[in-house]
Amino acid sequence: MPAKAQTPRRKIPSLDALLRSEPGQRAAETFGRALLKRTLTQTLDVVRAGAARGIDPPEDDVIMARAVGLASSAATGLNPVINATGVVLHTGLGRAPLPDRAAKAAVRAGRGYTDLEIDRVTGARGRRTSRAELILTALTGAEGALVVNNGAAGLLLSLAALARGKQVLVSRGELIEIGGEFRIPDIMAASGAKLVEVGTTNRTRPSDYRGAITSKTALVLKVHPSNYRVVGFTATPTAADLSGLATKAGVPFLYDLGSGLLDRYPGVPADEPSAREALADGADLVVFSGDKLLGGPQAGIVLGRADLVERLRRNPIARAVRVDKMQVAALESVLMAYATGAHGDLPVWRMLEEPAERVKRRAERLARSLDGELEGAHVRPSEATVGGGSMPGYAVPSWAVGVRVPDPEVMSARLRAGSPPVFCRVDEKGVVFDVRTVTEEALPDLTRAIQYALEGDDLADE
Numbered sequence: 001m002p003a004k005a006q007t008p009r010r011k012i013p014s015l016d017a018l019l020r021s022e023p024g025q026r027a028a029e030t031f032g033r034a035l036l037k038r039t040l041t042q043t044l045d046v047v048r049a050g051a052a053r054g055i056d057p058p059e060d061d062v063i064m065a066r067a068v069g070l071a072s073s074a075a076t077g078l079n080p081v082i083n084a085t086g087v088v089l090h091t092g093l094g095r096a097p098l099p100d101r102a103a104k105a106a107v108r109a110g111r112g113y114t115d116l117e118i119d120r121v122t123g124a125r126g127r128r129t130s131r132a133e134l135i136l137t138a139l140t141g142a143e144g145a146l147v148v149n150n151g152a153a154g155l156l157l158s159l160a161a162l163a164r165g166k167q168v169l170v171s172r173g174e175l176i177e178i179g180g181e182f183r184i185p186d187i188m189a190a191s192g193a194k195l196v197e198v199g200t201t202n203r204t205r206p207s208d209y210r211g212a213i214t215s216k217t218a219l220v221l222k223v224h225p226s227n228y229r230v231v232g233f234t235a236t237p238t239a240a241d242l243s244g245l246a247t248k249a250g251v252p253f254l255y256d257l258g259s260g261l262l263d264r265y266p267g268v269p270a271d272e273p274s275a276r277e278a279l280a281d282g283a284d285l286v287v288f289s290g291d292k293l294l295g296g297p298q299a300g301i302v303l304g305r306a307d308l309v310e311r312l313r314r315n316p317i318a319r320a321v322r323v324d325k326m327q328v329a330a331l332e333s334v335l336m337a338y339a340t341g342a343h344g345d346l347p348v349w350r351m352l353e354e355p356a357e358r359v360k361r362r363a364e365r366l367a368r369s370l371d372g373e374l375e376g377a378h379v380r381p382s383e384a385t386v387g388g389g390s391m392p393g394y395a396v397p398s399w400a401v402g403v404r405v406p407d408p409e410v411m412s413a414r415l416r417a418g419s420p421p422v423f424c425r426v427d428e429k430g431v432v433f434d435v436r437t438v439t440e441e442a443l444p445d446l447t448r449a450i451q452y453a454l455e456g457d458d459l460a461d462e
């Protein structure tokens with residue numbers, strides 16, 4: 001048998017030795033001993049796993065540097081980044097950027113005491129969401145409104161409150177997944193409602209629903225397939241069809257709109273449903289997100305029949321999914337932008353509605369500012385997307401700056417690691433910066449970040 005002392009595993013320092021070392025003590029002072037201990041443990045786990053595969057463990061100072069890196073990113077917290085992907089509602093980058101006013105309202109609410117749940121006139125206890133709900137009903141004509149933590153919570157609560165232990169009809173074409181952990185069948189199961197699949201993936205007719213309705217049916221659900229689109233030989237009942245059907249059967253019709261378009265605005269594709277229209281078409285309840293097309297903070301908004309909203313409000317899950325005061329403050333501010341006809345000033349709508357000509361001029365400015373550094377920068381047409389599970393297959397004409405580099409993946413990794421971090425697109429020839437999602441004010445920072453990522457290295461062509 002070969003001597004065990006020769007295996008790489010032996011050379012790995014102990015957690016204690018690293019914590020007691022001079023750099024360990026200094027790092028513990030900066031980040032706190034608990035955090036450093038945790039990141040050292042994680043780093044040592046990786047090193048041990050490597051050693052088990054025969055990889056020589058790195059020097060102690062390298063191990064310490066990795067652990068300090070992990071602790072330091074936790075200590076820094078979220079980093080502001082530049083979104084040059086052209087995806088307006090990028091879930092990985094936090095979806096809708098808030099307007100300044102809404103962000104300030106959130107900070108104000110977070111920083112001090114507020115009249116969150118108390119009526120200032122009577123001193124009586126109220127609801128934290130009553131102001132937002134008042135504006136929502138005014139804007140959409142809904143009888144009742146309820147604000148919860150996010151769209152998924154709104155759907156979960158609706159299903160639990162209206163259909164626990166009973167059947168819910170859904171088209172097979174709408175059993176969608178929105179991001180890894182959110183699938184309609186799973187959320188249905190979690191709510192205690194029983195899923196009854198209706199029709200086929202590409203075609204579902206009103207008669208399919210009629211055939212599936214029984215005395216056990218509690219709800220008809222329609223889900224906006226917000227991140228994909230079935231094209232070709234397709235059929236799906238309209239909201240009005242389903243409303244008629246549900247009314248006849250004496251059960252509510254719930255429409256999960258996903259994207260949160262409040263009303264019909266010019267330029268929005270006709271097949272993107274709005275809350276106002278869905279309610280007018282007879283939806284008893286609609287559910288949507290606050291941080292998609294609405295352009296606000298994370299929130300779930302439920303609108304519709306007052307009696308149903310009341311049932312949701314009384315369900316214990318409502319308390320488990322309530323919104324935080326900072327969300328409430330930001331949402332109130334964003335809703336007031338709609339109420340005063342100023343929704344076009346919200347960052348999401350500014351980005352979506354900015355004329356392509358202006359986006360092009362911004363791309364030209366970016367290319368010019370890069371020009372001194374590299375020949376490979378060129379302005380090119382691009383297609384921005386809404387993202388965040390809104391308007392699938394709908395591209396917004398945009399403009400970008402392409403930079404040819406020999407290894408686009410390496411360049412994009414450097415941009416992500418830079419300061420400020422930049423997220424862009426990558427194609428075979430290089431990196432692409434779509435400027436529809438880059439504000440005018442961020443342009444100098446973007447220029448510097450690109451120059452820095454290219455610096456001291458022959459990445460740039462020619």
Ligand SMILES: *Cc1c(COP(=O)(O)O)cnc(C)c1O
Nearest residue numbers: 150151152224226257258289389
């Ligand atoms: C995005 C989406 C949800 C989930 O909303 P969150 O606010 O992300 O929780 C639910 N249903 C549909 C159709 C969606 O597009």
